[in-house]
Amino acid sequence: MTISHIPAAIQSRGSALIVGGGIVGLASAYYLAKDGWKVTVLDRDDFTGNCSYGNAGMIVPSHFTPLAAPGVVTQGIKWLFDSRSPFYMKPSLSRSMISWGLKFMGHANEKHVTRSAPYILALNNLSSDLYAGLASDLGNDFGLTRRGILMLCKTEKTWEEEIHLAERATDLGLKVDVLDRKQVQALEPDVELDVFGATHFLSDAHLYPPALMAALQKQLRQLGVALVSHAEVTGFVRIGDKIARVTTADEEYTADTIVLTGGAWLDQLANKAGITIPMMAGKGYSFMTSAFEGKLRHPALLLEARVAITPMGGQVRIGGTMELASINHRINRKRVEGIVNAIPQYYAGYELPMPDEKSVWHGFRPCSPDGLPYLGRAKSISNLIIAGGMGMMGLSLGPAAGKIVSELAHEERTSADIQSFDPERFH
Numbered sequence: 346m347t348i349s350h351i352p353a354a355i356q357s358r359g360s361a362l363i364v365g366g367g368i369v370g371l372a373s374a375y376y377l378a379k380d381g382w383k384v385t386v387l388d389r390d391d392f393t394g395n396c397s398y399g400n401a402g403m404i405v406p407s408h409f410t411p412l413a414a415p416g417v418v419t420q421g422i423k424w425l426f427d428s429r430s431p432f433y434m435k436p437s438l439s440r441s442m443i444s445w446g447l448k449f450m451g452h453a454n455e456k457h458v459t460r461s462a463p464y465i466l467a468l469n470n471l472s473s474d475l476y477a478g479l480a481s482d483l484g485n486d487f488g489l490t491r492r493g494i495l496m497l498c499k500t501e502k503t504w505e506e507e508i509h510l511a512e513r514a515t516d517l518g519l520k521v522d523v524l525d526r527k528q529v530q531a532l533e534p535d536v537e538l539d540v541f542g543a544t545h546f547l548s549d550a551h552l553y554p555p556a557l558m559a560a561l562q563k564q565l566r567q568l569g570v571a572l573v574s575h576a577e578v579t580g581f582v583r584i585g586d587k588i589a590r591v592t593t594a595d596e597e598y599t600a601d602t603i604v605l606t607g608g609a610w611l612d613q614l615a616n617k618a619g620i621t622i623p624m625m626a627g628k629g630y631s632f633m634t635s636a637f638e639g640k641l642r643h644p645a646l647l648l649e650a651r652v653a654i655t656p657m658g659g660q661v662r663i664g665g666t667m668e669l670a671s672i673n674h675r676i677n678r679k680r681v682e683g684i685v686n687a688i689p690q691y692y693a694g695y696e697l698p699m700p701d702e703k704s705v706w707h708g709f710r711p712c713s714p715d716g717l718p719y720l721g722r723a724k725s726i727s728n729l730i731i732a733g734g735m736g737m738m739g740l741s742l743g744p745a746a747g748k749i750v751s752e753l754a755h756e757e758r759t760s761a762d763i764q765s766f767d768p769e770r771f772h
């Protein structure tokens with residue numbers, strides 16, 4: 346076994362070792378390297394297969410409500426018995442799952458939503474601004490498009506609920522248009538919509554995630570960041586209140602600051618460092634289609650079906666399903682069918698063929714039980730920063746998380762209030 350000492354950069358603030366090469370890890374590397382840190386990123390895979398690639402590519406200040414919200418539990422129980430449903434929590438006797446489920450239920454209330462919304466929104470707004478900076482620095486090779494997101498409602502009931510949410514969003518400072526059927530159809534003149542109405546969140550945006558990840562990696566290499574593939578972190582050696590060494594099968598690494606990301610595996614990583622972080626993987630699926638032939642102008646959420654549809658590079662990506670369960674790589678064809686069947690219910694005439702199994706991507710959203718990120722310094726380990734648990738909005742929040750990681754590393758005031766995101770809040 347060799348020991349790699351990560352040398353400090355010349356004008357350096359020090360050296361940083363990041364575990365996990367998803368959007369949160371790469372964005373952290375970007376802001377740290379920009380600030381003069383000597384950065385190494387370790388990933389168990391090859392930086393191409395994580396959740397940050399196949400997602401729906403939506404940048405969503407509109408998502409200021411955490412997953413743990415009123416009504417989710419009742420709806421989830423109803424959906425338990427529908428094999429094509431978009432939300433599913435696998436019943437299990439595992440202690441960690443029961444404990445996660447109880448915490449989730451304890452937070453699915455109005456008080457939690459009202460308290461958390463401004464902090465989630467502030468983080469999302471920060472990220473949205475940072476995406477503008479990334480687009481100019483990386484040459485917007487990743488299709489960042491600011492056309493908002495349509496929330497399509499099939500029923501009057503959903504539309505009324507959305508109007509209520511739109512009022513709340515407006516109070517929080519977001520720009521939202523409420524559209525009747527004719528108005529939303531006018532925004533999508535080349536397809537026939539079969540909906541009651543919509544809301545249009547104008548502050549939202551979309552991009553092409555694989556292009557973003559590739560552009561970031563290219564930039565990181567230019568900044569001198571080492572991206573190390575097939576380096577699964579298996580343990581941490583602590584000396585006093587610090588992590589002295591990070592262990593993989595082949596090597597040990599030392600650095601001044603350690604940043605744990607790791608997506609849906611953050612709990613396992615943190616556990617190795619002696620920190621408890623409740624996490625559940627929320628499996629989702631996506632696939633690409635050329636069926637819309639460039640006719641779709643806006644990304645949209647098909648609200649009743651919980652399906653996302655996003656124009657990307659001439660094609661369209663369709664994604665959905667939240668299966669909360671222990672990590673497994675099975676593709677549940679019934680749930681993919683649920684996604685496929687939803688499309689013609691909103692876009693008349695778009696009966697799509699079932700994609701074959703090879704064309705269906707799956708990924709694991711890193712879900713905390715209160716629906717809030719984990720972002721902050723560890724209390725008992727002085728050189729450890731934790732960033733993850735961003736659930737359904739990790740792509741959106743990635744740059745803000747990365748920026749804040751760099752500020753924490755400098756012991757600076759953070760650009761957003763992260764008190765509610767304390768990684769050890771469930772201790």
Ligand SMILES: Cc1cc2nc3c(=O)[nH]c(=O)nc-3n(C[C@H](O)[C@H](O)[C@H](O)COP(=O)(O)OP(=O)(O)OC[C@H]3O[C@@H](n4cnc5c(N)ncnc54)[C@H](O)[C@@H]3O)c2cc1C
Nearest residue numbers: 365367369389397400401403578607608629738739740741
């Ligand atoms: C269908 C679907 C649609 C989505 N749509 C959107 C959307 O439109 N907008 C949005 O904001 N979000 C969306 N998301 C969520 C978003 O994709 C995730 O929240 C985000 O990608 C998580 O990023 P991450 O960096 O935390 O984790 P990941 O991208 O999963 O990266 C974690 C990395 O850590 C590595 N790792 C784990 N353990 C170890 C170890 N021991 N050693 C070394 N490396 C390790 C893994 O190999 C992986 O590369 C969607 C998710 C799904 C499934």
